[in-house]
Amino acid sequence: MLHEFQNEYAVITDTSCFILLDKIDAFPILNKLYSNILTTTEIAHEFGKPLPKWIQVRSVSDRKLLAYYAEKVDIGEASAIALAMELSSPLLILDDLKGRNLASQLNLKYTGTLGVLILAKQQGIIQMLKPYFEKIKLTDFRVSPTLLQTILEASGE
Numbered sequence: 001m002l003h004e005f006q007n008e009y010a011v012i013t014d015t016s017c018f019i020l021l022d023k024i025d026a027f028p029i030l031n032k033l034y035s036n037i038l039t040t041t042e043i044a045h046e047f048g049k050p051l052p053k054w055i056q057v058r059s060v061s062d063r064k065l066l067a068y069y070a071e072k073v074d075i076g077e078a079s080a081i082a083l084a085m086e087l088s089s090p091l092l093i094l095d096d097l098k099g100r101n102l103a104s105q106l107n108l109k110y111t112g113t114l115g116v117l118i119l120a121k122q123q124g125i126i127q128m129l130k131p132y133f134e135k136i137k138l139t140d141f142r143v144s145p146t147l148l149q150t151i152l153e154a155s156g157e
Contacts (some may be wrong), residue, residue: 010036010087011053015046016095016141017113024135027052029116032125038090040079061086071087073098073104084108095141115150121155130157 011034018039021027037055039047044057050055060066060082067076072111077099084090085106092110094100103110111119117133122127133148 010038010090012038012080012084012090012094014080015043017093018047018142020113023139024132026132029120029125033120040083042079043076046076073102128157147152
């Protein structure tokens, strides 16, 4: 789903993407890939650190919709999805399965943090995935080692 997106689209990032990219020293990749990066006040609060100035923090206008989604998924994912519903053709960056399932039910386009790294390699922003994947393995980010190996093989590493 990720590859049809170009820089002019709004990209809404969830907390897990910020946390993981911060832990593996890859935060600038977002700015190099996308020109219009948004997040919500709820996600900014969950992240708990100052965000770079190139990330726009927005409040969700439809608070009832936010509350409805928050009954189904974590408040961060709920706010990202509710904000996505207010925009035209956004791309969500979600790692949580429940959040992805809800986004899929709503016909919203999404990718995950690994998808961001794959796109960065495809666009020549990073040369190799393996150094990033090695750092990911040292974090508490839940991902199958088999999946990481499959991605590396598919990307020629």
